[in-house]
Every structure is written in C-alpha cells, then in structure tokens.
Amino acid sequence: MISNRTSLFGRRDFLRIGSLGALGISLDGVLRAGAKRDISCILLWQSGGCGHLDTFDLKPDAPKEIRGEFKPIPTNVPGIQICEHLPFTARQADKFTILRSMKSRENNHERAINYLLTGYLPLPTLEFPSVGSVISKELGSKNGLPPYVAVPNTFPSYGAGYLGGSYNPFIAGDPNVSGYQPRDLTLPADVDWTRVGNRNFLLKQMDAKFRAIEASTDMAAMDSFYQKAYDLLKSPAARKAFDIGAEKEALRERYGRTPVGQGALLARRLVESGVRFVTVAKGWLNYDTHGDNFNIMKKALLPEFDRAFAGLLEDLHERGMLDTTLVIAMGEFGRTPKVNDAAGRDHHSKAWSIALAGAGIPGGRVLGATDKSGVQVTDLPVEPEDLLFTIYTLFGVDPAREYQTPIGRPVKPVNGGQFIPGLLA
Amino acid sequence: MLLTSTGNTYDAPEVSFYPEMKKELDRASTTTQLFLGVSIECARCHNHPLEHWTRDDFNGMAAFFSQIRFKEPSGPRNNEKSLYLDFKRQFQHPDTKQVYLPKALNGPVVTVSDDWTDRRELLADWMTSPKNPYFARTLVNRMWRNFMGRGLVEPVDDFRATNPPTNAPLLDALANDFIEHGYDLHHLIRRITSSATYQLSSIPIEGNKRDKMAYSRYYARRLTAEQMLDSIVLSTGVPEKFRSQYPGTRASQLAEPEIESYFLDVFDRPSRQLICERKQPPTLNQALHLISGDTVQKKITDARSILAGTRNIEEMYLARSPGTPMTKSGPWPSAPSPKRRTRGAVTRMSSGRC
Numbered sequence: 005m006i007s008n009r010t011s012l013f014g015r016r017d018f019l020r021i022g023s024l025g026a027l028g029i030s031l032d033g034v035l036r037a038g039a040k041r042d043i044s045c046i047l048l049w050q051s052g053g054c055g056h057l058d059t060f061d062l063k064p065d066a067p068k069e070i071r072g073e074f075k076p077i078p079t080n081v082p083g084i085q086i087c088e089h090l091p092f093t094a095r096q097a098d099k100f101t102i103l104r105s106m107k108s109r110e111n112n113h114e115r116a117i118n119y120l121l122t123g124y125l126p127l128p129t130l131e132f133p134s135v136g137s138v139i140s141k142e143l144g145s146k147n148g149l150p151p152y153v154a155v156p157n158t159f160p161s162y163g164a165g166y167l168g169g170s171y172n173p174f175i176a177g178d179p180n181v182s183g184y185q186p187r188d189l190t191l192p193a194d195v196d197w198t199r200v201g202n203r204n205f206l207l208k209q210m211d212a213k214f215r216a217i218e219a220s221t222d223m224a225a226m227d228s229f230y231q232k233a234y235d236l237l238k239s240p241a242a243r244k245a246f247d248i249g250a251e252k253e254a255l256r257e258r259y260g261r262t263p264v265g266q267g268a269l270l271a272r273r274l275v276e277s278g279v280r281f282v283t284v285a286k287g288w289l290n291y292d293t294h295g296d297n298f299n300i301m302k303k304a305l306l307p308e309f310d311r312a313f314a315g316l317l318e319d320l321h322e323r324g325m326l327d328t329t330l331v332i333a334m335g336e337f338g339r340t341p342k343v344n345d346a347a348g349r350d351h352h353s354k355a356w357s358i359a360l361a362g363a364g365i366p367g368g369r370v371l372g373a374t375d376k377s378g379v380q381v382t383d384l385p386v387e388p389e390d391l392l393f394t395i396y397t398l399f400g401v402d403p404a405r406e407y408q409t410p411i412g413r414p415v416k417p418v419n420g421g422q423f424i425p426g427l428l429a
Numbered sequence: 430m431l432l433t434s435t436g437n438t439y440d441a442p443e444v445s446f447y448p449e450m451k452k453e454l455d456r457a458s459t460t461t462q463l464f465l466g467v468s469i470e471c472a473r474c475h476n477h478p479l480e481h482w483t484r485d486d487f488n489g490m491a492a493f494f495s496q497i498r499f500k501e502p503s504g505p506r507n508n509e510k511s512l513y514l515d516f517k518r519q520f521q522h523p524d525t526k527q528v529y530l531p532k533a534l535n536g537p538v539v540t541v542s543d544d545w546t547d548r549r550e551l552l553a554d555w556m557t558s559p560k561n562p563y564f565a566r567t568l569v570n571r572m573w574r575n576f577m578g579r580g581l582v583e584p585v586d587d588f589r590a591t592n593p594p595t596n597a598p599l600l601d602a603l604a605n606d607f608i609e610h611g612y613d614l615h616h617l618i619r620r621i622t623s624s625a626t627y628q629l630s631s632i633p634i635e636g637n638k639r640d641k642m643a644y645s646r647y648y649a650r651r652l653t654a655e656q657m658l659d660s661i662v663l664s665t666g667v668p669e670k671f672r673s674q675y676p677g678t679r680a681s682q683l684a685e686p687e688i689e690s691y692f693l694d695v696f697d698r699p700s701r702q703l704i705c706e707r708k709q710p711p712t713l714n715q716a717l718h719l720i721s722g723d724t725v726q727k728k729i730t731d732a733r734s735i736l737a738g739t740r741n742i743e744e745m746y747l748a749r750s751p752g753t754p755m756t757k758s759g760p761w762p763s764a765p766s767p768k769r770r771t772r773g774a775v776t777r778m779s780s781g782r783c
Contacts, residue, residue, distance in 0.1 A: 112470060150713055168709040175695075187691065188717040192726045200720065217632055218649040226711040233716035 042364045043399060044137065044275040044323070045326045048268065048313060049285040050335030051159065052113065052292030053128060053356070055349050057341055057378045058301050059087050060102045070341045070377050072349075073298040074188045081368040089306040092314035099317045099326065100361035101427065105372025105381040108337055108353040108388055113289060115335035116353060118161040123418030128194035130166060135392055136281040137164035137171035138417045142401045146278030147242075150174035150232065153274055155267040162283060166409040169225035173283070176274075179248045180266040186246050191237060200237075204230070221410065238326040244268070245277035248363055255299030255319065256273035260311030263287075266313040272319055275329055286311075291335050295346035317361055326362045330398055334358035341378040355381045358391075363398050364428055371426060389421030432460065432556075437500075437511040442684070443753060447497060448510045453520050455488035456497070464556060464586040465534065466567030480589050483535070488522060489532025493552040495520035516544050534563070557612065563588065565604040570594075572601065576621050577604045578648040579641070595642050651709050654696035655680035658724070665728040666735040692724045 007337075055072075057063055062076045062085065077086035079097030079152040086094055115126050122132035133141075140151040141164075154162055154173040164171035176186050191200065191305050207230070215223070226323035244250070248270050259265040267284035274282050286308070293300050313333055338356025339349035355374045360369060372384035396403040396417060405422065406414040431536045434443040450456045454473060461467050469477070472487040495518050500511040519528045531548050532540045533555045541548065556564045574580035581594040603620065610616040619742065621627055631647040633640075640646065652660065658680040662669050668677050671688050680693060686700050695718050697709045719725060729736055 112473065115470070163710060169712065172710055172712050174713045187714070188720070188722040191721045192723070194730075195721070195726070203720075211606070216648075222651065222711050226716065229711055229713045229716035230720070233720050235720060236717070243688055 013015070016322075022386075026192075028414075043330055044279065045136075045281050045330040045332065045363075045395065045399070046268070046271045046275060046316065047136075047281070047283045048264070048309070048316075048331070048333040049283055050291045050309070050333065051117075051285050051287065052335060053116070053337040053339055053351055054305075054335040055293070055297065055301070055339035056104065056290045056355065056357040056374070057349075058297070059090065059306070060359060061339070061374060061378055063089070063103045063376065063378050066341070066377055069343050072343055074302070080186035084368070084370055087306065089302045090314075092310045093335060096314045096317040096367075099321055100367050101365055102357060102359055103372050103386060103424070104355075104357045104370060104371045104374055105384045105386055106334070106338075106356050106391070107381050109376075109384050111337065111351045111353045113292070113336060113351075115158055116351075117159070120334070120336050120388045120391070121161045122165065123389050125419075130413075130415070131163075132161050132415070133165040133167040133171065133407075133417070135395055135417075136162065136173055136283060137167055138396070138401065139281045139399060140171045140173075141167055143280045143399070145232070145235075146280075147241035148235040149242050149245060149274070149278050150236065151280040153279050153282045155179065155270055155282060156263055157285075157287075159285070159288055161296065166415070167407065168221045171182065171233060172229045173281075176246070176270065178263050178267075179270040180261060180263045184246075184248055184266075189237065189243065189246065197238075204234070206249075234312050241277050245273050245279070255315075258311070258318070259315035260308050262308040262312070264308045264313065265312040268316040269319075269358070272316060272323075272325070276325065293339065293348050294344070294350055295348040297339070297343070297348045299347075313359070318371050320362065327364065329363070330365070331361040332358065332361035332395075338378075354379060360427070366428070367413045371424070384425065386424050387421070389419050390424055392418040392419075393421030394424045394427060430552045431435055432464075433547060435512050435514060435547075437509050439509055444510065444512045445685075447512055448499065452523070453491035453494045453497075454487065454523075457487060458496040460494075460552075461490055461534065462586045464567060465563035466570065466582065466586050467534065467563060468587055468589075469534070474547070485529075485532070486534050486569040488527075489521070489538065490534065490552075492520035492529045493548045497549055514547055516546070518585075532594040559608050565607050565612070566600055566614055568612075568614075569603040569607050570600060572614070574622060576627060577616075577644060578650040579644075583642075596644075653707070653709065654693045654698045655683070658690070658692050661725060661728055665731070667731040667733050669724075689778040692718065692722075 023232055030063045030344075041101070057070070057072055058074050062074065063071050064076055065071075075088045076083055077088045077091065077094055079094040081097045086097070104230040108116055108119060108124065118124075118126040121134040121136075123135070124132045126132075137150040140326070143151060145151045150173070152171065152173040153176050155176045156178040158173050158175050162173055163169075167326075173187075177184070191197075204232050211223075211227070248256075248266060251269060251273075256266065256269060259269040264284060264286045271282040271284050286305075290384075291305060293305075313331075316331060320329050320331070335356075337351055340352040344350055355378060372386065373382050374380060375382050393403045401417065403418050404416055407415055431443045431446045434441050434446065436444055438444045438448075441673045447456070450459055451699075456463045456475065458468075458470050461469050461670075467482075469482045469487050469490070469592075472482040472484050476483045496516055498513055498518070500513060502509045502511075520531075531541070531551065533539065533552065536555060539548075539551050539555075541551070555561060563627050566583070570580045570582050570588075571585050574585050581596055581600045582588050582592065583595075603617070604630040607613075607617050607622060626644050627647070629645070629647045631649050633646050637643075637645040641648065658669060662679070669680060669690075669692075670676070671678055671683065671690065674683070674688065680690070683690075683693075686698055689766070690698070695712070695714050697707055728734060
C-alpha cells in the first residue's frame with residue numbers, strides 16, 4: 005500500500021482526499037485546522053528493539069519455540085489481549101491503540117533508529133534531523149523551556165542533523181536519583197545576575213573579534229544556546245517543571261521508581277509546562293535480548309515499562325491532557341518470532357508492534373496484523389515514513405514542506421509517507 | 430598492533446579494542462571502517478546497492494576474526510578481559526550457518542596453511558602491504574583531518590567511488606610518501622605540519638572567505654572536550670581531579686573514556702562504543718555548564734587559582750588573549766578588586782571558542 009514513494013500525495017491532494025471521506029472526517033478536521041496544533045509528544049523509547057510476541061502481539065497458538073514463555077491476559081477492552089507481564093497497561097487499554105503492523109528495512113540498531121527517528125534511510129552524505137528537532141524548529145520554545153528534551157540522555161540519531169545544532173535536545177539527566185535537578189540549572193551561590201550580565205558582556209566582546217574572522221552555523225548555535233540558557237536559568241516555569249519532588253509520593257510510586265517511570269513522570273511535567281517533544285529511554289540498547297530474553301523481559305524491562313506507560317496514560321487522562329499529548333511507545337524494530345538457542349530473540353524488522361495514544365487517537369483498538377507466527381505484516385503495513393508523516397500531521401507541521409540543507413538542497417522533513425489510515429477514525 | 434593483540438587487558442591494553450565487538454561481523458565492520466576507511470555495513474544484509482561490496486566480502490572479512498575467544502574475568506580485577514585464540518574455530522554465518530573462509534576486500538580467499546595461524550596476522554599483513562590501496566590512504570587522511578580540520582575524503586571513514594577526495598593527487602602523494610617511509614607516523618606528521626598549507630593564516634582574505642574544502646586558508650575549529658578542559662586548567666592554574674588518576678593528570682592524558690567527567694561528556698567526548706569521528710555539536714547543556722556549572726566556578730574560586738589574591742586581571746587577560754579588556758564604560762580598570770572582577774574573564778576564555 006505504501007510501497008510507491010515516488011508518486012506521493014501533495015498536501016493539497018491529501019486535504020481533498022481527506023474531505024472526500026477516504027480517510028475519515030476527523031483526519032480532515034486535523035488537517036483543516038491548518039495552523040500548528042498545540043500538542044506535545046512523549047516518546048517512550050525501547051532502545052534495542054522490543055519483542056512484539058512478548059508484548060502486544062502474542063501468538064498463543066503458535067508452537068512453543070515461537071510463542072515463547074509468556075501468556076496473554078485480557079485487558080479492559082473486550083477482545084484485546086496483551087502480555088501477562090503488562091498488567092497495569094492492560095487496565096489502560098481503552099486509552100491507546102496497538103499498531104501491530106510496523107515494518108522497516110533496517111536490521112542494524114543504529115541504522116534502524118536513524119530511519120525511524122528521521123524518516124529517511126540513513127545516508128552517509130547527509131545527516132537528517134530527528135523528529136524532535138524538526139518539531140523544535142517548527143514550534144519553538146514556550147515559557148523559556150527548551151522545546152526538545154531527552155530523558156535521561158541523548159543517543160545517536162536524536163540530533164538535529166542538517167538543521168544545525170540549535171535544535172539538539174536538552175539533556176535532562178536521570179530523574180530517579182534522589183534530589184533530582186538537571187545539572188547547572190541554578191547559578192552558583194556567589195554569582196548573581198549582575199555578574200552574569202558582566203560576563204556575558206565580556207563574552208560578546210571577545211566573540212566579536214573572533215566573528216570578524218570566522219562564522220559558522222555551530223557558532224551561531226552556541227550563541228543561541230547561551231541565550232536559551234539565560235532564559236532557562238531565569239524561568240520560574242522551568243524550575244517548577246523539573247521539580248519532580250513536588251509530585252505526591254503515591255503518584256511517583258504509580259509510575260514506578262525506575263529511571264523510565266520517573267522519566268515518564270518528568271516528561272508529563274515538562275509537557276504540562278510547554279515542552280514540545282520529550283524522549284524517555286531506559287538507556288542504550290537495553291531491549292537487545294539476544295539471550296535470556298524471557299527472564300530479562302519479565303524481571304526488568306516489562307515491569308518498569310508497564311508501570312511507566314500505564315501510569316503516564318492514567319495520569320494524562322486524569323489531568324485532561326491526553327487530548328493534547330501524543331504518547332508513543334516503540335523501539336527500532338521487533339524481535340524474531342523464533343526463539344534462538346540462547347533463549348533469546350534476534351533483530352526482526354519485518355513486523356513489530358508499537359502503541360499510540362492521545363492527540364485525538366481513539367483508544368481500545370488494535371490496528372494492523374501479522375501472520376500466525378508474527379513474521380510478516382498481513383494488514384495495514386506502516387513504515388517509518390508513514391509514522392513520521394502521521395506525527396508531523398498531528399502536530400500541524402506540513403510533511404511536504406521543504407528545508408534547505410547547508411549546501412542548498414531542498415529536503416522534506418520525511419521521505420514521503422502517508423497518514424496511517426484509520427488512526428483517527 | 431591492535432589487530433593481533435592477545436592476552437589480558439591489564440598486561441596488553443590493546444586487547445581492549447575487541448571486547449566491545451561481540452560478533453565476527455561487528456569486528457569486520459568496525460575494523461574495515463577504522464583502518465580501511467570503508468563502510469561495508471550495508472553488505473551485512475545485502476550486496477551494497479551503490480558500491481561493489483558484496484555479502485561475501487563482508488563475511489570474508491568476518492572470517493579473519495573467528496578465532497577470537499574471551500575468558501571470563503576471575504580474581505579481583507573484575508573488569509579484566511582475556512583474549513585467546515581458538516585456532517580451529519571457523520566463522521559460521523549466524524543466520525545461514527554457512528562457513529566462510531577469510532577473504533580480504535577485493536582480495537582472494539586466503540588459504541590458511543596450517544591450524545596454528547593467527548588469521549588476524551594475515552589480515553594485518555594484507556592491510557600493511559605496500560600494494561594495499563586502503564590502509565595508507567585512510568591513515569594519511571585521518572591524520573590530515575586531525576591537523577587541517579577537514580579530511581581530503583570526508584567523512585574520513587567513507588572512502589568510496591561516489592565520494593571522491595577533494596584533492597586526489599595530494600592524497601596519493603601523501604599515501605605513497607607514508608608507505609615509502611615505512612608507515613612512520615612521525616614522518617607523516619612532520620610532512621603535514623611543515624607544509625605551506627598547514628602554515629597558512631586562518632584570517633581570510635577577499636576571495637577565500639567561503640572556502641571550506643580547498644585549504645586556501647587555515648580553518649578555525651572548535652577545541653575538543655579535552656583541549657577545552659585542559660585550557661581552563663592552564664588559564665587558572667588549578668588542576669582537574671580525576672578519580673583514581675595521579676594528581677595533575679591532564680584530560681588529554683586519560684587512558685579511557687570511562688573515567689568520569691561531566692565536563693568531558695557534555696562537550697562530546699566519544700564513548701568506546703562509537704567508531705565514528707566526534708562531531709562536537711553545540712548544546713544547551715554546554716552553555717549551561719559554562720554559565721552556572723561547577724567546573725569553571727570551582728577553578729576560579731580555588732585558593733590555588735592564579736586569580737586568587739591580588740594578582741592583576743589585566744595581566745592575566747593579556748597573557749591569554751590579544752587586546753585590552755573593555756568594560757561598558759571604557760578600558761577595564763587596571764586595578765580591579767580581584768575577587769569580584771576576575772571571575773568574569775576566565776569564563777570568556779572557556780566559552781567554547783577556538
């Protein structure tokens with residue numbers, strides 16, 4: 005369905021088709037709004053690639069070497085079953101959509117992550133911006149807060165690519181440590197704003213000399229970061245947003261006292277204060293369970309993901325923020341249906357599952373399907389380009405607009421793609 | 430040499446090259462990218478769409494690394510890794526289970542004469558053979574980038590027909606010279622640094638302002654994380670303390686990237702897992718760290734700081750940068766009250782500019 009990337013719909017065609025009803029009325033509503041919508045996105049990133057057969061696409065009727073050790077459990081939506089190690093998530097199933105038909109063409113972590121976050125197959129000659137950076141550029145900052153925040157840290161492919169360093173994410177650190185505060189968000193005790201002003205004055209003076217000799221986009225980016233740093237240091241909203249200690253103990257427990265759980269809670273606080281795009285990850289490639297998959301999943305990865313994801317959905321819902329917050333849980337690919345000799349699952353990019361919620365996406369549904377072994381997508385294939393097209397559309401960012409690379413080449417924020425059919429229906 | 434190292438990581442530190450790469454295919458990919466400047470990653474799954482690398486090339490390279498085995502750490506040094514060779518071990522492709530014999534890129538299948546050959550030595554011999562088209566060019570290109578700010582082939586690990594060097598005769602001449610002098614790095618460094626090109630001024634003149642790849646002037650570039658931290662140390666006279674390192678150890682002397690330093694990390698010190706060149710993008714966290722972080726603040730308030738006491742800020746300023754410091758109302762007063770004023774100037778110097 006989405007294989008032909010050379011004859012893409014233009015935005016106008018797309019609007020017309022939408023209004024004709026081919027893609028549903030609510031999508032038309034989203035697009036007709038035209039102006040940038042005031043939504044934010046929280047991306048729970050399962051770095052390393054999360055096994056779909058162990059989470060949202062179980063195959064209880066498949067042979068043991070495929071179905072693995074986990075059993076399905078019912079959810080609060082009749083007919084939808086997910087993994088037994090996601091009990092909290094099961095009680096929030098009415099709030100999110102499971103998409104069982106993601107597929108990619110990259111089986112290598114770095115390349116797959118790059119593909120999924122940029123909407124382009126990686127090219128050695130041009131570094132594409134990640135979705136968070138594009139959203140940063142398009143929507144800008146609010147309340148002195150950085151528009152794009154990475155919790156706890158940034159990883160390859162999270163960056164701004166050819167858009168230039170100023171759209172790189174702010175690194176928030178691990179909010180699960182006691183007394184958490186992002187580094188350097190408070191001036192040293194004996195430095196006041198007068199002194200900071202004096203310093204900045206001298207800095208500009210020195211820079212002016214240098215600027216006469218050399219100019220570069222990186223220098224401009226560093227300048228913009230100085231300004232943003234002053235804004236951030238002065239912003240009471242920012243201080244408040246990062247103050248995760250202000251949350252009630254019970255709520256912190258509900259998210260789970262893990263880096264991912266507290267990361268998701270921090271993400272909600274940030275979004276509430278005006279941050280546009282937050283990535284939350286446990287770390288780098290933790291889901292890469294080539295060996296001992298079932299123990300690692302049930303003891304470590306799933307319980308903390310379960311509380312974090314379910315806690316986030318419930319909390320956003322209670323605060324009435326789910327309509328304006330897009331929540332996505334995904335990794336760069338799935339894992340092989342066939343369990344390997346080391347009780348692990350290997351990389352599998354032909355089919356995997358992701359979960360989407362909020363921003364007008366109805367919950368309690370399963371979209372797409374895989375075959376009886378979970379090897380191939382049999383219905384509604386969605387590729388990285390389509391997912392990014394969808395995210396940009398939801399944000400009101402025209403996926404067909406063009407940016408100029410440093411050498412003047414026009415490049416779109418995503419390499420084609422189309423809105424995931426039925427996502428808003 | 431790194432490639433042929435064996436033993437444990439304490440006695441033979443060069444062994445540390447290997448443990449990060451779990452499988453033969455990873456070793457093949459990394460080694461090729463680092464030493465041959467060629468990215469064959471695409472050929473892991475399919476024949477390269479644009480270049481002539483095939484999956485057989487990739488698997489052949491991987492087969493050079495099949496004998497590598499590790500012993501688990503025992504005893505008190507729990508981060509110790511010991512590399513030994515299982516001479517008979519063949520490379521079996523993880524998916525197809527097919528056994529591949531060692532074959533260098535664009536080279537013939539290597540026949541291993543007996544069971545006691547370290548295949549990596551064969552690879553090293555092939556790499557450093559004067560006829561090898563990749564190794565010398567990759568090395569001189571990396572060195573050139575190190576000194577000039579931009580490789581003749583850029584990125585330095587992406588040599589391919591569709592990414593030609595900006596100055597092919599120069600690259601060839603440097604590579605041949607390097608080979609003729611027995612791969613002597615010191616000689617290569619002397620060659621580059623004694624060239625007229627290296628010694629050009631960085632101040633542009635009319636006509637070469639926009640030049641970014643012809644080396645018509647010296648390109649200013651950002652200090653690395655280590656250089657920046659060492660510069661702050663030098664400007665203030667207060668050494669940085671690294672955990673379990675001798676006092677006075679400089680950032681540029683640190684043996685491994687695992688030694689904790691927020692400053693170095695925030696300014697993009699690369700981890701051992703990454704094999705690409707560092708990019709050093711500017712970030713908001715860097716600006717914050719320079720404005721309100723503890724690195725600069727600790728150094729300028731330390732009792733050992735050359736800024737402490739009654740020394741003259743103007744002197745110090747002049748020693749580190751050209752020109753007279755100015756305040757909003759004219760030249761900086763020559764005898765400022767040191768505690769209040771001095772801290773400003775050092776922050777400027779460490780503002781992340783070259």
